[in-house]
Amino acid sequence: MLTFVGLGLYDDRSVTVAGRDAIRDADRVFAEFYTSRLVGTDLETLESTLDTTIEVRDRAGIEQDPEPILSAAADRNVVFCTAGDTMVSTTHADLRLRAENRGIETRIVHGTTAQTAAGSLTGLQNYRFGKATTLPFEDAHGGDGVPDSVVATIEDNRDRDLHTLVYLDIKVDDPHWDDSDDTYMTADAAASLLSEPFPDTLGVVVARAGSPDPLVAADTLEDLATRTFGDPLHLLVVPGSLHPLERDALTAFAGAPIE
Incomplete structure (x- = not known):
């Protein structure tokens, strides 16, 4: 399972309750912060609030080498986080399509846009x-x-x-x-x-x-x-x-x- 979670607009408190629960229940949590940022927090605070470890990926790590995310999601519960709402960027839509093409179930937990x-x-x-x-x-x-x-x-x-x-x-x-x-x-x-x-x-x-x-x-x-x-x-x-x-x-x- 690959769950896409939008973290909202500003800080570690902007994520919805549903998004927080999905993150806390995940086996691994990935994120990217190049399309947008949560400028009211930092990575350490975000991890502490959400009680998880976040593996931050750069642009190349999402668009050119998504294999670590897809491989993990093939047999585990994985969350992919973005600032704002997920799927606003074509990068995220492409990752979801790659997962679907490999038979990986996906779902979306929305954030504020x-x-x-x-x-x-x-x-x-x-x-x-x-x-x-x-x-x-x-x-x-x-x-x-x-x-x-x-x-x-x-x-x-x-x-x-x-x-x-x-x-x-x-x-x-x-x-x-x-x-x-x-x-x-x-x-x-x-x-x-x-x-x-x-x-x-x-x-x-x-x-x-x-x-x-x-x-x-x-x-x-x-x-x-x-x-x-x-x-x-x-x-x-x-x-x-x-x-x-x-x-x-x-x-x-x-x-x-x-x-």
Whole structure:
């Protein structure tokens, strides 16, 4: 049995009771933290809270060499953990398909997703979000500014009056917990990049979703680029047209200018 468990958004307490129970009942527990991170905790604390030993795998250890996970799951109870909700990344879907193709039973224990948290915190209606996109660091995509694919996604969503959730890049090749200052793209850096292709455009920052002190801020991208939003993780939403209730929510909860 291979059980995929989403650990939630922030720290060692974000996992559901069902996820915690699955982890504690497992013979072996694997995890990856390169697609996202639990920035409110560290590996030692996570293992202590969940009363287990977690075998952290890097990108190559999941995508190129999943054999240790699959072999263990063939005859034992194995859990594979990710931050947020599992199956959001194609990496996780691929691992599940590999298990199914080998006759290994799989199941999923969900965690909170960044997209649903962004909708809840901002008051933007969940069914009005279009395709999401990821904004990479400039040196990660070999060019300057915003990749054409990111611009196209936002433009297509706005043409249909849909909101765009913009995930912000994480610099990580191997899982580790000693982060440099530029490990995480910040919302002000993202707003600065996006303000060039989208001048005079409303943006909404969501910082530390799932933590005790989340922050939501709405303003033009140019203005957001001049502010700081504290510790990671950050997200940025570029809204489409706003329903009156969404306008009221952004004014009340995110400090959006009335105009």
